[in-house]
Amino acid sequence: MTRPPEDPQQPAGSVPRPDAGEPSGGRSQEIRADLPDVPYQTLVDSVQDYAIFTLDVGGHVSSWNKGAARIKGYAREEILGKHFSQFYTPDAIARSWPQAELKAAAEQGRFEDEGWRVRKDGSRFWANVVITALKDAEGRLIGFAKVTRDMTERRRAAEALHQSEETLRLLVEGVKDYAIFMLDPGGHIVSWNSGASYIKGYRRDEIIGRHFSVFYPQEDVAAGKPSRHLALAQRVGRVEDEGWRVRKDGSLFWANVTLTAVYDESRTLRGFAKVTRDMSERRRREELERSSQRMNEFLATLSHELRNPLAPVHSALAAMRLAPEDAVLANRSLAMIERQVTHLSRLVDDLLDIGRITSGRIELRMEPVEFNEIIALGVEAAQPALDAKSQCVEVRTHAGSIPMRADKTRLVQVMQNLVLNASKFSPPGSSVTIATTIQNRTLQVQVMDQGCGIGPQAIDEIFNLFMQESRPGTDLHGGLGIGLSLCRSLVELHGGTISAASAGAGQGSTFTLRLPLTASHKEDPRPGAALPAQGPVAPELQAQRILLVDDNRDAADSLAMLLEICGHEVTIAYDGAEALHVAPRCRPHIALIDLAMPGMDGFEVVRAMRLVAGTELTRFVALTGFAQPADRQRTEAAGFDAHLVKPVELETLFGTIARLRPPE
Structure with missing residues (x-):
């Protein structure tokens, strides 16, 4: 092959200045080979981190520095005069990539590429390559300067990082027990894993871009809790919280939440990582474990509460035997027995319900119901206790109709228990108030009394199983400490919450019940509507x-x-x-x-x-x-x-x- 004549002003084997062949970021330009700077040639030759060499117009190696020998494995005398294509992989040679690079460099002045290159021993390395066209004073192409850098380790590190990130992404995406997602600095959701969909009920396309405060109960949003959590996480790095959170359907669950601020290398806030775990079952188990510690107290209370009604029953039966002809005594005794048996039946029913709940055997029978009717039935069931203390109930409902889906029997039981509790701890002649409101998609029901109130030390424990403020057997009002615990369990099975508040001793109490109002109640907007009762199939039901x-x-x-x-x-x-x-x-x-x-x-x-x-x-x-x-x-x-x-x-x-x- 004929090579072009060398420039008479260019010393044999000389190379251009390195700024013509920087690995990246250099400006596209033509390099003129008219700089006879022998000391600079010595400097280039000593560089070992870069392969710096020149090619003639046809692509044959015409100079070779120590970095080229170290990176590519060829000694100077082995490679001078050889075509530079032997540094390329067979597939690159097959598609004429070396020639294409020279052509691009000749036309554009400079060409940069990254790809696999081949050493003398046949091993491959990932290279960053810059080829710069060399021209003489008249602008004629006389060859090329080529700078190659071994980027194998950096590529391996980048691939390892990418693989690690992809593995982490797949791992996070596959987690079902934790909701793991990212927020932008303003608190808007930017990622969403399958666990988040499972726990919170939203699909990815429904929730991306929305503010994370949608998961907080309305009272927490009104109190500014979401924004406080973001500010605290940004200030201290990480915030952990436990509390009620809201699913897509409006139901609430007890959540453990970790919010971590995420910064980049320059300490600029990129957003927040949020991990949420549904702890409802754990919370229920912990409460059951705590309740077992009170079992001895409960057994003492149970003995007391069962013996109390049995004693008058025994006495009444004895009196009737002694005076079998006394009709007035018989009527009084029968009335007494009926009251005490009713009381015993209620105690047994509560015990059985608590047993079913704690063993997971209770089953809700969901149907369209009218909540105002539930209130009326609950008050009616509690009426004997109210009448005995000359108490009355005032109902303040916000609407004539409150349709929803629920287990009617169980919610009547909840309302009855709340009214009985209010009556039990209120003085004779007082009143109990029931008020309803709608907040977003949640029905709020408050039962307010004028009774003895709840001490601050007991406000958080009052819903625990067998919990009473006074020592078992000494409470003037009696009871097993089951009613409120049963209420909470039944309400939570409906996806709702119940809480208590009191200004202190002697200042009454307020019990607040919250139940989700889902779209499902629209199936039958008529209060108390029922399915056809004429038989298995109504005439209008078509064959399917x-x-x-x-x-x-x-x-x-x-x-x-x-x-x-x-x-x-x-x-x-x-x-x-x-x-x-x-x-x-x-x-x-x-x-x-x-x-x-x-x-x-x-x-x-x-x-x-x-x-x-x-x-x-x-x-x-x-x-x-x-x-x-x-x-x-x-x-x-x-x-x-x-x-x-x-x-x-x-x-x-x-x-x-x-x-x-x-x-x-």
Whole structure:
């Protein structure tokens, strides 16, 4: 190959000044090889961190410094005159990349690239390369200056960092037990993991960009708690808090929250990392553990409370035996026995309910209810105790109708307990006030009395199981210390909260009940409306194609028979795989899916079935034995259109089928 003549003013083997070939950030320019600076050549030759060498116009190596020998492995005498393409990988040579680099450098004056290069021993290294065109005084191209830097370690570090960040991202995204997300400096949500969706109920696209104060109860927002937490985290670096938080559906849960300020290298605030854990179960367990410490006190109280009504019953029976002909005595004795038996029955009922709650066996029967009716029934149930002390109840309701979904029996029980508690600790002739208001999507009910009040030392403990201010057996008012604990448990099962407040001894008490008002009450806006009671199927209920998925064959077969008797076309699948197989054929209007199945559970089935042809208009119903609010939230988040609890009442089932009927 013929090489161009060397410039007579350029000493053989000389190189341009290094500023013509900086690895990065240099200005695009042509370098003129008219600087016969031999001492500078010596300086360049001694550089070892950069491979600095020149090429002739055809790309053959014409100079070689110590850095080039160290990085590429060739001695000067081995490489001079060789074509620089031998530093490139076979695939780069196959696509003529070396020639393309020289062409770009000749046309633009300078070309920069990063990529794999090859050493003498065949090993590869990641290189930053700058090629600069060399021209003589007349502007004729006479060769190229090439500066190469070994960037392998930096690339490895960058890849390791990227891999670490990706691993961390996947790890955070896969965490289900913790809500882990980021806020910008103003408190707006910028990231959202699957645990956050599971715990708080929001999908990623619903919550990104919204302010994190949406998770706080209204009273905390009004008090400025979210902004205080941000300011404190920015000032001290990290804030930890426990308290009530709000899910998307308005229900509350007890949360442990950590808020950490995140800064960049220049100490500029980038935002906040927030980790939230649902501690409702732990809180309930801790309270149960604390209650066990009071068991001895409770047993003493129970003995006292049971013996008290038994004593007058025993006396009344003895008196009736001694004077069997005395009608007046008999009537008085029977009335006394009836009062004491009623009291005993109430004690036993409370004990049984607490036992069911603590063992997780209580089941709410949710239905459309009218809360003003619940208040009236609760007051009616407490009326004998009110009449005995000549007390009255004043109800101040904010609206003529307060529709919601709840377990009517249980909420009546809560209202009765609160009114009885107010009556018990209030003087004769006093009044009890019940007031309702709506705050956002939350119903607030306050029960206020004019009684003895609650001491500050007991205000936080009064809802604990078996808790009473006085020593067991010495309380003038009696009781087992169960009623308020039962109220709180039933309210929390409804996704609500209950709290107490008192200005002090002798100044009365206020109990505040908060219950979520979800959109579901719109299903039937009429107060007290009920499903048809004429039989399993109302005349207006149209026949549907139903896919029933349940691994319990007896349960599936028996329910299918009932549905078929009522005119529906039923296809049974005894596991998830069979459901996916038969769904395209039966094209169901409604799919009733059991959640707890071996292999594919109900959540996996509903996700997979949405991708199956023929199910575009299918409505999905979870049919399960899991009945807690968290279970309903999980099925809603998974895309189920309804949640039915086994054994499902037929009226509830048929009402759900009618409500989910697809459009004509």
